[in-house]
Amino acid sequence: MSPSFQADDPDVAEPLLEGNSESVADPSTEPREDDARARLLAAAGPVFARQGFDRATIREICGDAGVNIASVGYYFGDKLGLYREVFRAIRSKCQAAFQPQDAVELPPRQELFELVRHLLSRMLAPDDSGWESQLMMREMDNPTEIFSEMVEESIRPPFDRLVGALGALAPPQTPAHVVEHLALSVAGQIVYYRVGAGVIRRLIPAERLQQHFTLDQLARHITGVAIAAAEGGLALTHAAQFDAETQPNTTSDAHHSE
Amino acid sequence: MSPSFQADDPDVAEPLLEGNSESVADPSTEPREDDARARLLAAAGPVFARQGFDRATIREICGDAGVNIASVGYYFGDKLGLYREVFRAIRSKCQAAFQPQDAVELPPRQELFELVRHLLSRMLAPDDSGWESQLMMREMDNPTEIFSEMVEESIRPPFDRLVGALGALAPPQTPAHVVEHLALSVAGQIVYYRVGAGVIRRLIPAERLQQHFTLDQLARHITGVAIAAAEGGLALTHAAQFDAETQPNTTSDAHHSE
DNA sequence: AGGTGTTTTAAACATCCGTTTAAATCGTTG
């Protein structure tokens, strides 16, 4: 029978998975369920990240983990159970990285730079060590039932800190939605260096890529754009400098699909 | 035999697809190959965009088109041939939208705003009419053999115009790589409203979404950020205001994976 | 050792997909 996640015995007592009854970790009843289970969990992350949920095959994951194909059914119920557990592991790591840091209280500009640099370093990490952000990206593109949990647990914390830093940077009476726009602008720029990595690699000459697209330079650029917009450029957004010429009907576009 | 993508000797039945000899388009030999073929092509786009290349099934496409399953093999050789042809149709439309417009010569700020608004309107279009951008996004995430062609034919033209507008907006001696960074920042913000649409929908309260996230407001915001950064904020990027405190060792991050 | 519950294994199952085949249908022409 499966060890912990479900049990459908028809007549005997049924240890259902109401909450987590894994509080008792008696080493006698569960001597070492970690060996295969943990190896499976560790091997699944990179494969899911590289291939996506559908294209990733249980056979490849089990091959990497060195366990039998039936093990995923034995330990996680099915493929989606394994996927879900991979995200639970990520969530723990993300929460630990973003929540206990509010005791430091850096000045807003530096806080913003640290945030951008940290997030960007995750995005630009090579696949071996940076598979977590790639996995989250795949979940954004092809949402499963995990999606909403992932947003709340792994995306909202850094986003809230972004909003906090930008709110402290913007003029005092800045409305909330403007700060949110700014935060999304920063997030979009960061994410693009992962989503559009392939495009960028072909759009920018190779020499310039190697010379001017290092982690530090990109973080500095994004932070600079955000500060410029937050401190000085917000007035432009509300000024009617674009409206006058563009509202009635522009040159040719904006209705190619209606 | 297949009508257009292959044509071998008429006497021997050789269904091999060696190359494309689709030069002759005699209407007598091909009376109306448009009915099934065009319907297939029209139905394939949205399905490929919604599901991606792998998850999209020939059976669903043919079901939507109202043709038999074998038709895709008959008209396009195989699934990838159909995919390739869908992109060829997109390419034509994209080239027509961006190339012949350089005769207008708007002032840089307005040119930038028009560009942003145009691209954003493509990104935010609902799936029925905006499947083209979604398809390109899927190709960015899971590149096939089409990828490089797509970048050159469908992405570089608008990117070059972005670089042009931002270069005209920035101070005269601005180096090229800074302008490219700016262009990527704009592109990243635009793309994020499609890639991160699901995230944004959960991150921002619904009322604020409906009130402040219209196409025009987003275009205005992105343009404002770009102008603020291009005109005034570039000096910040090169100033060493972040370096002093952050170079040796910061607070806790940037080495969570080593 | 024998027995018991847990873990591992190899094999099979059912399903779905892309592709192919060979026959049927249709349209045009001699």
Next chain:
DNA sequence: CAACGATTTAAACGGATGTTTAAAACACCT
């Protein structure tokens, strides 16, 4: 009309995948 090529159809093939099964291997305890 009959014949021929172009198109369409239904059915099947081969392969891959997730899942299940039943037996084997194992660890532990009395």
